[in-house]
Amino acid sequence: MKTRTLYDKLIDSHSVKTLDNDGHVLLYVDRHVINEYTSPQAFSGLRQHNRDVWRPSTTLAVVDHVNSTEPNRTDFSESESGARQMKYLAENCDRFGIELFDLLDKRQGIEHVVAPEQGFVLPGMVIAAGDSHTTTYGALGAFGFGIGTSEIEHLLATQTLVYKRLKTMRVTIDGTLGLGVTSKDLVMAVIKKIGASGATGYAVEFAGSTIADLSVESRMTICNMAVEAGARGAFMAPDEKVLAYIQSKPRAPRGSLWSQAVAKWMTLKTDEGAQFDREVHLSAEAVEPMISWGISPDQADIISGFVPSPNTTYGDHQNAAIERALEYMGLEPGTNFEDIEITHAFIGSCTNSRIEDLRQVAAVLAGRKIANGVRGIIVPGSSLVRQQADEEGLVDIFKSAGFEWRQSGCSLCLAMNEDILLPEERCASSTNRNFEGRQGAGARTHLMSPAMVAAAAVSGRLKDVRKLKPK
Amino acid sequence: MLNANIDTDVIMPKQFLKGIDRTGLDKGVFFDQRFRADGQPNPDFVLNQPAYAGAKFLLTGPNFGCGSSREHAVWGLYQLGIRALIGTSFAGIFFDNCMRNGVLIALVDEAQLRQIMTHDTLGKDLKLTIDLPHQEIRIEEKEAIRFEIDQLRKNVLIEGLDPIGSTLQHKDAILNFEKRHLAENPWLA
Numbered sequence: 001m002k003t004r005t006l007y008d009k010l011i012d013s014h015s016v017k018t019l020d021n022d023g024h025v026l027l028y029v030d031r032h033v034i035n036e037y038t039s040p041q042a043f044s045g046l047r048q049h050n051r052d053v054w055r056p057s058t059t060l061a062v063v064d065h066v067n068s069t070e071p072n073r074t075d076f077s078e079s080e081s082g083a084r085q086m087k088y089l090a091e092n093c094d095r096f097g098i099e100l101f102d103l104l105d106k107r108q109g110i111e112h113v114v115a116p117e118q119g120f121v122l123p124g125m126v127i128a129a130g131d132s133h134t135t136t137y138g139a140l141g142a143f144g145f146g147i148g149t150s151e152i153e154h155l156l157a158t159q160t161l162v163y164k165r166l167k168t169m170r171v172t173i174d175g176t177l178g179l180g181v182t183s184k185d186l187v188m189a190v191i192k193k194i195g196a197s198g199a200t201g202y203a204v205e206f207a208g209s210t211i212a213d214l215s216v217e218s219r220m221t222i223c224n225m226a227v228e229a230g231a232r233g234a235f236m237a238p239d240e241k242v243l244a245y246i247q248s249k250p251r252a253p254r255g256s257l258w259s260q261a262v263a264k265w266m267t268l269k270t271d272e273g274a275q276f277d278r279e280v281h282l283s284a285e286a287v288e289p290m291i292s293w294g295i296s297p298d299q300a301d302i303i304s305g306f307v308p309s310p311n312t313t314y315g316d317h318q319n320a321a322i323e324r325a326l327e328y329m330g331l332e333p334g335t336n337f338e339d340i341e342i343t344h345a346f347i348g349s350c351t352n353s354r355i356e357d358l359r360q361v362a363a364v365l366a367g368r369k370i371a372n373g374v375r376g377i378i379v380p381g382s383s384l385v386r387q388q389a390d391e392e393g394l395v396d397i398f399k400s401a402g403f404e405w406r407q408s409g410c411s412l413c414l415a416m417n418e419d420i421l422l423p424e425e426r427c428a429s430s431t432n433r434n435f436e437g438r439q440g441a442g443a444r445t446h447l448m449s450p451a452m453v454a455a456a457a458v459s460g461r462l463k464d465v466r467k468l469k470p471k
Numbered sequence: 472m473l474n475a476n477i478d479t480d481v482i483m484p485k486q487f488l489k490g491i492d493r494t495g496l497d498k499g500v501f502f503d504q505r506f507r508a509d510g511q512p513n514p515d516f517v518l519n520q521p522a523y524a525g526a527k528f529l530l531t532g533p534n535f536g537c538g539s540s541r542e543h544a545v546w547g548l549y550q551l552g553i554r555a556l557i558g559t560s561f562a563g564i565f566f567d568n569c570m571r572n573g574v575l576i577a578l579v580d581e582a583q584l585r586q587i588m589t590h591d592t593l594g595k596d597l598k599l600t601i602d603l604p605h606q607e608i609r610i611e612e613k614e615a616i617r618f619e620i621d622q623l624r625k626n627v628l629i630e631g632l633d634p635i636g637s638t639l640q641h642k643d644a645i646l647n648f649e650k651r652h653l654a655e656n657p658w659l660a
């Protein structure tokens with residue numbers, strides 16, 4: 001039999017029909033996650049054409065992008081537009097029979113944190129959502145990818161998408177990560193290596209001993225951020241760790257269904273000898289803590305480096321692009337990264353706001369205080385993560401260090417709610433995008449791991465977390 | 472718009488994502504670059520220059536439309552009058568969003584893009600036409616550049632089909648598939 005990659009298997013097993021010789025199939029989608037800001041027009045489309053939702057139980061709705069993260073929030077929204085989107089989502093879920101975690105639900109949170117946490121994501125599933133970071137689910141051996149609003153409507157109405165097969169890439173990472181180096185640094189190193197469009201048109205499988213050694217949550221960070229290299233799907237073969245992760249989740253299959261499922265899931269791997277269109281290798285030993293200095297996620301470097309000169313070519317970026325990045329970021333060529341002062345430190349987003357991330361932050365913050373002039377904000381990935389952090393005593397550490405401890409949501413990751421930076425404010429951020437204006441018009445974002453954000457917060461400037469004096 | 476990696480946050484900033492319908496998004500397109508802080512048009516921005524006013528086609532740099540899935544970016548471009556993007560590569564979700572909204576993506580190679588960019592009438596009175604059925608971009612009706620598009624999307628654009636309606640013609644196939652799929656993977660039911 002022909003050898004196949006994991007991607008081939010996932011797509012083959014979900015193809016209802018081949019549509020042409022160009023690689024288009026009608027793809028069956030097992031699960032669908034929706035939010036309040038990319039779904040409204042999809043529902044309006046259904047209503048307008050008098051169409052129903054094909055299988056409502058496969059969709060989960062979560063409020064996360066526009067809501068307040070104030071510690072004492074209620075379901076009253078200051079923002080009229082945000083209130084309208086939340087209300088319309090609730091109306092639509094009600095009308096079409098879709099389950100909704102609304103703002104005050106104790107399971108509310110960022111969709112890509114909530115769905116795995118609930119056991120809504122299982123290995124072998126094909127999952128789509130109106131959000132590019134749906135790739136996160138690949139850490140569980142599912143195939144997740146982002147879609148636009150028209151596709152949301154299509155999916156709601158038909159349970160399928162007209163899908164074109166991607167090329168395949170395997171990124172193999174072997175070796176042991178150094179102390180203080182995290183999966184965020186790893187994925188940033190991959191993005192730097194292949195470029196912000198390096199995986200455009202590809203589905204990416206991550207493999208190698210380093211990936212196997214990582215926790216499931218750390219793997220999510222990698223799959224999540226693979227989209228910043230253009231990947232429309234990033235995944236890893238499920239293993240024992242994934243099973244252990246899922247088994248404790250509310251919606252995991254139980255009893256004989258569990259054993260049946262496990263038997264199937266263990267077959268989800270790339271066959272020996274299967275061919276990828278592109279192979280990339282990386283050694284974990286070579287990875288160091290990373291920070292981004294520019295306005296594209298591949299404009300990033302190791303923390304011991306310095307701001308590049310516009311006269312150099314930097315990966316895919318030509319002079320003009322570097323010049324623009326430096327101008328926007330307000331940086332002088334040759335400046336050591338560790339001399340860059342910050343005004344804000346933000347821990348949050350679907351990339352890095354799970355309990356393990358918060359534990360790493362607490363480990364750095366314990367016994368330390370935020371530097372003068374820095375505002376520190378922590379927004380847990382879900383309300384359940386928030387509760388757990390409280391139970392584990394992390395919150396006391398955050399608060400003693402001077403961080404604000406907020407409710408869950410996307411918050412400063414895209415600044416659609418009231419959490420927004422002013423022009424020229426500079427933020428060390430555990431998020432995934434350093435695009436112009438992402439955290440507020442004119443605001444400057446440096447991406448890094450949660451531990452590195454904590455190190456920057458207590459130092460008042462970007463800082464190699466490994467260099468902090470032991471407490 | 473020839474820089475690499477122009478993302479959808481830049482094409483359509485967050486403050487325009489707050490509606491529940493699709494209207495009024497032309498204003499938001501490239502907002503932070505198109506308008507100055509005082510709300511006046513920024514004369515340096517390409518679409519504000521008289522030679523490019525009313526442009527229907529945009530020449531784009533590699534990986535155009537990367538980042539967020541927001542379809543608002545495409546709705547806005549369409550409302551601004553943009554009917555085609557000509558470039559070497561596009562981000563996946565953005566690509567699909569364009570094709571779903573009557574914005575043609577004409578994939579060309581670098582040399583072809585340069586052929587248009589370096590044309591001596593660019594910025595004066597360059598006249599480009601796009602012939603979708605023949606997959607050609609014509610410069611001044613003299614030079615022709617062949618672009619790539621797959622047949623399926625081409626048909627959708629030409630015939631303006633309702634994609635959901637088309638898919639629902641396969642309703643029985645979907646139902647059959649679903650029945651088998653759930654029987655084989657009962658934990659998904």
Ligand code: SF4
Nearest residue numbers: 133349350410413414
């Ligand atoms: S946390 Fe950020 S990247 Fe993740 S879903 Fe929310 S806005 Fe998108």
